[in-house]
Amino acid sequence: xxxxxxxxxxxxxxxxxxxxxxxxxxxxxxxxxxxxxxxxxxxxxxxxxxxxxxxxxxxxxxxxxxxxxxxxxxxxxxxxxxxxxxxxxxxxxxxxxxxxxxxxxxxxxxxxxxxxxxxxxxxxxxxxxxxxxxxxxxxxxxxxxxxxxxxxxxxxxxxxxxxxxxxxxxxxxxxxxxxxxxxxxxxxxxxxxxxxxxxxxxxxxxxxxxxxxxxxxxxxxxxxxxxxxxxxxxxxxxxxxxxxxxxxxxxxxxxxxxxxxxxxxxxxxxxxxxxxxxxxxxxxxxxxxxxxxxxxxxxxxxxx
Ligand code: DOR
Numbered sequence: 603x604x605x606x607x608x609x610x611x612x613x614x615x616x617x618x619x620x621x622x623x624x625x626x627x628x629x630x631x632x633x634x635x636x637x638x639x640x641x642x643x644x645x646x647x648x649x650x651x652x653x654x655x656x657x658x659x660x661x662x663x664x665x666x667x668x669x670x671x672x673x674x675x676x677x678x679x680x681x682x683x684x685x686x687x688x689x690x691x692x693x694x695x696x697x698x699x700x701x702x703x704x705x706x707x708x709x710x711x712x713x714x715x716x717x718x719x720x721x722x723x724x725x726x727x728x729x730x731x732x733x734x735x736x737x738x739x740x741x742x743x744x745x746x747x748x749x750x751x752x753x754x755x756x757x758x759x760x761x762x763x764x765x766x767x768x769x770x771x772x773x774x775x776x777x778x779x780x781x782x783x784x785x786x787x788x789x790x791x792x793x794x795x796x797x798x799x800x801x802x803x804x805x806x807x808x809x810x811x812x813x814x815x816x817x818x819x820x821x822x823x824x825x826x827x828x829x830x831x832x833x834x835x836x837x838x839x840x841x842x843x844x845x846x847x848x849x850x851x852x853x854x855x856x857x858x859x860x861x862x863x864x865x866x867x868x869x870x871x872x873x874x875x876x877x878x879x880x881x882x883x884x885x886x887x888x889x890x891x892x893x894x895x896x897x898x899x900x901x902x903x904x905x906x
Pocket of ligand 1: 624669672673674675676728730731733794795816817833882
């Protein structure tokens with residue numbers, strides 16, 4: 603009986619739990635486990651203008667506290683998504699968020715135009731993939747370039763809200779958050795993965811062929827909470843919080859820090875039902891705290 607609904611940049615969701623881009627594919631595998639309409643939203647796997655094979659393997663390395671990946675944006679391309687995956691996702695009562703990466707600001711513009719025309723509910727502009735240069739670390743760590751990409755996306759997305767996905771691989775994330783807000787972003791999502799490395803002590807080689815990758819999972823939750831808290835104080839636009847969420851308490855921390863909604867990513871690999879569990883536990887926490895709606899958690903961390 604707690605109201606689970608939230609609004610993110612004008613997009614209303616039945617609950618605040620989204621699945622994070624790159625961890626849910628296009629939903630087809632998860633559709634066997636439960637009705638995808640139980641989720642608040644689905645961030646589809648990251649798209650580029652043309653199909654991509656991604657980086658050479660090995661490109662996944664497990665660690666005790668999280669997963670390193672150097673996938674490098676393997677995907678079928680934006681046109682294949684619109685033709686084959688979006689129609690499947692439209693069978694469910696769930697918000698669909700397309701995640702895009704470009705080699706140039708112009709490529710972001712072209713993809714936004716295609717996706718807005720196809721009727722996605724929101725576009726997540728990825729400027730923070732740690733495994734590619736253009737579109738990844740180059741844009742996500744420089745305020746002027748982050749702003750340029752945001753402007754280009756906004757001017758081609760029509761009425762579709764644009765959310766910019768921020769990198770944790772920076773000294774001051776509020777500089778990037780402010781730059782994209784000023785450039786017209788409707789929301790920000792954070793965090794993408796944190797650069798890391800694992801070495802095989804016997805062969806003395808890095809596990810990943812690319813040497814380094816992006817860390818996700820429980821290890822990054824405190825980093826995500828800190829960065830959401832910092833960004834919430836720096837900007838007025840809403841925040842989709844993510845990074846190591848596997849329980850309601852994790853999601854509640856991100857919401858108290860300032861997130862309007864939360865995404866579950868790496869936890870899906872151990873448990874496909876993780877987002878459903880997070881949703882239910884979040885409702886229980888709100889109820890225990892005497893709230894009538896989970897959205898009352900947002901930004902309500904108390905100062906010492
Ligand atoms: O960790 C990540 N890996 N973040 C991204 O944004 C993209 C992905 C990849 O494909 O490398």
